Amino acid sequence: MTQINVDKLIADYPLVQDLIDLKPIAWFNPNVTTTQAGLPYVGLTIEDVQDAEARLNRFAPYLMKAFPETQATQGIIESEVVTIPQMQAALAARYQTPITGKILLKKDSHLPISGSIKARGGIYEVLTHAEKLALAAGILSTDDNYEILFSEQFRQFFSQYRIAVGSTGNLGMSIGIMSAKLGFSVSVHMSADARQWKKDKLRSHGVNVVEYEQDYSIAVEQGRKEAEKDPNCFFIDDENSTTLFLGYAVAGLRLKKQFADQGVTVDNDHPLFVYLPCGVGGGPGGVAFGLKLAFGDAVHCLFAEPTHSPCMLLGVHTGLHDGVSVQEIGIDNITAADGLAVGRASGFVGRAMERLIDGYYTIEDSEMYNLLGLLNQTESIKLEPSALAGMTGCVHVTQNTDYLQSKALTPTKLANATHLVWATGGGMVPADEMQKYLSQANLN
Numbered sequence: 001m002t003q004i005n006v007d008k009l010i011a012d013y014p015l016v017q018d019l020i021d022l023k024p025i026a027w028f029n030p031n032v033t034t035t036q037a038g039l040p041y042v043g044l045t046i047e048d049v050q051d052a053e054a055r056l057n058r059f060a061p062y063l064m065k066a067f068p069e070t071q072a073t074q075g076i077i078e079s080e081v082v083t084i085p086q087m088q089a090a091l092a093a094r095y096q097t098p099i100t101g102k103i104l105l106k107k108d109s110h111l112p113i114s115g116s117i118k119a120r121g122g123i124y125e126v127l128t129h130a131e132k133l134a135l136a137a138g139i140l141s142t143d144d145n146y147e148i149l150f151s152e153q154f155r156q157f158f159s160q161y162r163i164a165v166g167s168t169g170n171l172g173m174s175i176g177i178m179s180a181k182l183g184f185s186v187s188v189h190m191s192a193d194a195r196q197w198k199k200d201k202l203r204s205h206g207v208n209v210v211e212y213e214q215d216y217s218i219a220v221e222q223g224r225k226e227a228e229k230d231p232n233c234f235f236i237d238d239e240n241s242t243t244l245f246l247g248y249a250v251a252g253l254r255l256k257k258q259f260a261d262q263g264v265t266v267d268n269d270h271p272l273f274v275y276l277p278c279g280v281g282g283g284p285g286g287v288a289f290g291l292k293l294a295f296g297d298a299v300h301c302l303f304a305e306p307t308h309s310p311c312m313l314l315g316v317h318t319g320l321h322d323g324v325s326v327q328e329i330g331i332d333n334i335t336a337a338d339g340l341a342v343g344r345a346s347g348f349v350g351r352a353m354e355r356l357i358d359g360y361y362t363i364e365d366s367e368m369y370n371l372l373g374l375l376n377q378t379e380s381i382k383l384e385p386s387a388l389a390g391m392t393g394c395v396h397v398t399q400n401t402d403y404l405q406s407k408a409l410t411p412t413k414l415a416n417a418t419h420l421v422w423a424t425g426g427g428m429v430p431a432d433e434m435q436k437y438l439s440q441a442n443l444n
Contacts, residue, residue: 004320004328013318019362020330022307026361026396027317028403031354035296038355044242044249046293052124052246053253058146059127065150066181069112077119079107081258081420086378087391094374095395101417103394104264106255108424109383114174115428116339117248117283122165122174124247125236130158130182155183162186162233166220168279169194170339170425171238176207189223191216193334193341197430215333216280216342217325238282239322239346245286252290259418266298270416271409275393277386277424278303278312278360279342285349287422292356300358300407302396304389306335306365311345313360322347336365337386339425359403361396363389366442373441382434383426394419 010017018025032038060075070077081104088103108117130149134140139157140149148154163179163186165172172188179186187208190199192215199209212219220239227235238244259266266272272295276284281303288301303312308331315321325344326333333343371388375381397403398414409417429437 002323004324006329009318009324009329015317016314016329019307019310019314019326022331022364024307024362024364024367026359026400027313028359028400028406029316029354029357032358033355035292035356039292041355042289042352044246044289048246049249049253049290049293053250055128055131056124056250058131058142059149061145061147062149065147067113073112077111077113077123078254079109079111081106081255081262082381084375084379084381084421087375090374090378091391091395095392097395097398099394099398099419100411100415101419103419103421105381106420106422107381107427108251108422109387110427114170114177116170116173116425117287117422118170118174118425120251121241121244121247121283121286122171122236123178124250125241125243126163126175126178126182126184128243129163129234130184133158133161149182158183159185160232162227162230163236164189164223164227164233165236166216166223166238167191167194168216168219168338168341169198172209173198173202173428175236176202176209177205180205180207187223187226189219189226191219191341193338195338195433197433201428217344238280240348241282242348244282245289245349248283248286249290249293251287252292252294255291256294264418265416266295266418268298269413270298270418271413272299272418272420273394273397274299274301274420274422275390276301276303276422277337277340277389278305279309279340279386280344281312281346281349281353283424284422285346285353288353288357300397301356302359302361302393303357304393305360305362306337306340306368306386306389307362308335308365309333309337309341309343310360310362311342312350313362315345315347315350316354316357316360321345321350337368337389339384339386340389358407359396361393363392366440367392369437369440370442373438373443376438376441377443381423382429382438383423384429385437387423387425390421390423393421
């Protein structure tokens with residue numbers, strides 16, 4: 001990999017100095033295009049997303065059997081959208097910024113099975129692999145009722161195969177729990193920042209957890225190496241997997257239906273802003289792709305990252321994508337937002353989505369804790385720190401007049417806007433751990 005000349009990088013891209021100085025910043029992408037112009041660069045289509053949705057529907061009867069908590073939604077892994085008016089008022093007061101329109105919260109934090117956004121992509125990729133193996137072996141047909149997968153026969157069949165993944169926590173939880181339930185032998189390679197309770201939970205499901213003292217990239221690299229030694233081992237690659245990406249993208253089509261059911265209008269005069277916490281980029285990238293397919297130019301997506309792990313902002317802003325890491329410019333990649341502790345962004349997602357993401361911003365760890373406390377105080381909703389990264393997006397949008405003018409987002413349109421904060425995790429945090437998070441909030 002080419003040696004990064006940091007001084008030259010700063011000279012070419014002065015914003016990099018602000019990243020190095022760990023300043024919370026917002027950068028609105030001047031190269032963002034229309035949806036129609038940007039979508040071809042993704043290399044995937046709406047038919048691919050519809051195929052993913054159909055696969056999830058086929059697996060719904062199995063999921064209802066294997067995870068009774070999904071029975072209420074007929075085996076569909078989906079989260080609710082709620083209004084947070086008290087939090088909206090608190091944000092306006094905290095940042096002394098009038099926030100017009102309405103703020104909603106998408107509670108992927110409370111998705112069944114693994115309690116995070118990763119339940120979308122991670123579980124989908126495991127199911128896709130399981131289906132492929134069973135179809136190839138002739139023991140399953142797409143016309144079957146997939147409830148039959150919940151049987152000793154299929155557990156025995158899948159036990160011949162292994163699955164491996166590298167993770168900071170939530171992706172490992174989704175893949176580990178789902179793989180073990182189906183019968184696979186599964187190893188989750190977890191980086192130093194992974195929370196102990198997540199490791200414990202995985203082990204309680206019979207998952208082999210391999211711990212590292214280094215960060216995410218090393219865990220991924222070691223997981224990949226392990227898989228290469230065994231022809232029966234399938235490695236789930238968070239950095240480059242289009243399957244994971246499509247699992248996340250289904251959320252866009254589903255949100256369109258949820259909004260229709262709730263009477264939420266999204267069009268040119270009623271813009272939708274969506275704020276997505278970003279680690280390596282697969283989750284927010286996939287969701288944003290699905291949103292663009294669903295709502296076109298009426299939706300504006302922003303990625304949020306910790307000041308200590310701004311890998312996507314760095315990669316897209318400089319055009320280097322996965323050719324640069326935050327460590328190479330002197331940032332430590334150590335953050336309380338464990339799900340976002342990634343030093344090098346996905347090159348696939350960065351390049352696929354760079355024309356479709358309106359902006360990127362960073363937030364300090366301490367502010368994520370403060371907002372966690374504020375959300376609990378105002379709305380009695382508990383999330384993990386990384387899930388609060390999206391909460392300041394509406395402030396950055398409202399304050400950036402150049403961006404608003406460039407997009408013809410008038411005060412009238414903003415008054416009709418919907419701001420959707422994508423809550424990515426926290427539903428399964430143990431009570432004592434949540435109390436530790438809340439104790440770090442300073443609400444003064």
